[in-house]
Amino acid sequence: xxxxxxxxxxxxxxxxxxTARRADAVxxxxxxxxxxxxxxAEGATIVDVDGNRLxxxxxxxxxxxxxxxxxxxxxxxxxxxxxxxxxxxQVTGYGTYVELAEQLNEIAPGCFPKKTLLLNSGAExxxxxxxxxxxxxxxxxxxxxxxxxxxxxxLGLALTSKTNPYKLGFGPFMPEIYRLPYGSSQAANKTTxxxxxxxxxxxxxxxxxxxxxxxxxxxxxxxxxxxGFNVAQQSFLDAVAFVCRKxxxxxxxxxVQTGFGRTGEMFASTLFGIEPDLLxxxxxxxxxxxxxAVTGRSEIMDAPVPGGLGGTFSGNPVACAAALAxxxxxxxxxxxxxxxxxxxxxxxxxxxxxxxxxxxxxxxGLGAMRAIEFIEPSSGGRPNAEAAKxxxxxxLAHGVIILLAGVYGNVVRLLVPLVIxxxxxxxxxxxxxxxxxxxxxxxxxx
Numbered sequence: 001x002x003x004x005x006x007x008x009x010x011x012x013x014x015x016x017x018x019t020a021r022r023a024d025a026v027x028x029x030x031x032x033x034x035x036x037x038x039x040x041a042e043g044a045t046i047v048d049v050d051g052n053r054l055x056x057x058x059x060x061x062x063x064x065x066x067x068x069x070x071x072x073x074x075x076x077x078x079x080x081x082x083x084x085x086x087x088x089x090q091v092t093g094y095g096t097y098v099e100l101a102e103q104l105n106e107i108a109p110g111c112f113p114k115k116t117l118l119l120n121s122g123a124e125x126x127x128x129x130x131x132x133x134x135x136x137x138x139x140x141x142x143x144x145x146x147x148x149x150x151x152x153x154x155l156g157l158a159l160t161s162k163t164n165p166y167k168l169g170f171g172p173f174m175p176e177i178y179r180l181p182y183g184s185s186q187a188a189n190k191t192t193x194x195x196x197x198x199x200x201x202x203x204x205x206x207x208x209x210x211x212x213x214x215x216x217x218x219x220x221x222x223x224x225x226x227x228g229f230n231v232a233q234q235s236f237l238d239a240v241a242f243v244c245r246k247x248x249x250x251x252x253x254x255x256v257q258t259g260f261g262r263t264g265e266m267f268a269s270t271l272f273g274i275e276p277d278l279l280x281x282x283x284x285x286x287x288x289x290x291x292x293a294v295t296g297r298s299e300i301m302d303a304p305v306p307g308g309l310g311g312t313f314s315g316n317p318v319a320c321a322a323a324l325a326x327x328x329x330x331x332x333x334x335x336x337x338x339x340x341x342x343x344x345x346x347x348x349x350x351x352x353x354x355x356x357x358x359x360x361x362x363x364x365g366l367g368a369m370r371a372i373e374f375i376e377p378s379s380g381g382r383p384n385a386e387a388a389k390x391x392x393x394x395x396l397a398h399g400v401i402i403l404l405a406g407v408y409g410n411v412v413r414l415l416v417p418l419v420i421x422x423x424x425x426x427x428x429x430x431x432x433x434x435x436x437x438x439x440x441x442x443x444x445x446x
């Protein structure tokens with residue numbers, strides 16, 4: 001039997017030594033937003049292996065709405081681990097899968113019978129939603145939108161808008177994908193249209209690009225995540241719903257990032273009064289565990305033949321237990337209300353900054369899903385990625401983790417755990433304000 005080479009541990013590992021080991025062991029395609037290696041996390045706080053305390057305004061890219069190591073989630077996981085870890089639901093069933101499906105069917109928007117498929121990730125859920133729509137409609141085409149992000153798998157990348165780095169070198173992509181302008185309510189360079197005007201855009205597309213008779217699904221994010229926290233126009237969403245009903249097209253709402261209280265409602269769809277045919281969820285559904293779901297109309301979900309859906313680890317028992325605990329955490333409305341409160345606090349502060357600093361463009365988002373766009377005011381409002389990057393770097397150097405977003409990397413976004421305390425959030429906002437001031441001074445320097 002061949003011997004296995006064991007890497008000799010580096011004495012006193014710290015973030016610097018882990019970074020060096022990472023460079024040797026992990027491919028460069030896996031990006032690193034920070035040089036941090038974590039020792040411990042709880043609530044909205046992270047402690048790294050060097051002993052530094054940091055406030056986490058990234059939340060694992062929106063996965064920790066209920067907070068790091070939420071006590072209820074941990075308790076549910078421990079109880080499940082005492083029973084079993086993995087069985088594969090397609091071979092031997094277990095109750096937590098069914099219970100979670102029932103819960104998602106109940107809380108998802110829409111007053112109609114629903115069924116739920118459990119999966120491992122947002123990208124996997126997106127792909128299965130498209131599969132289900134194609135099986136139901138017997139049509140091939142899918143319409144998506146500019147600045148969208150739907151995952152890093154090949155079909156996910158075909159639906160995703162940003163080219164570099166996500167799509168660079170990975171083509172060719174899936175055919176029968178058609179991209180239209182996203183109807184954002186907050187972008188000054190985009191026209192606010194009435195529902196009838198958006199419907200006319202779709203009709204023109206059906207006449208000159210792809211016939212409606214060939215379109216299986218239209219997929220969109222009600223608030224774009226990676227795209228820069230662009231909020232959809234109500235008239236745009238109403239037009240999509242109208243067109244889908246008119247032509248028998250499946251309306252897929254991607255709430256991977258907006259779901260589970262982030263916007264002040266359990267799902268952003270509710271804020272807009274939209275009842276999608278299929279709802280895609282992931283990220284904060286698991287409270288830190290990898291799990292995703294497609295929830296939708298029973299007749300659509302039942303379209304694939306037996307064996308057409310599934311996956312070895314899909315709906316893992318421990319992840320299901322964690323997700324059930326997450327749903328219970330939201331049951332009393334406390335966390336959703338907290339999302340609204342955090343959004344108000346942020347907006348009140350950010351509006352003051354915007355009055356002082358002309359390089360702040362739009363203040364985007366709803367609830368606790370908030371972002372600041374940075375522009376070059378002297379050049380007609382072109383994206384200012386340098387300013388956004390300077391803010392993020394300053395915040396990191398002063399103990400606050402925050403992320404970039406947007407096709408041009410000029411948007412700073414907040415995905416703070418909703419359990420953050422008032423004092424912690426005030427501390428983070430003070431650092432962010434200093435970061436904005438630092439960026440302004442740095443850009444003025446010769």
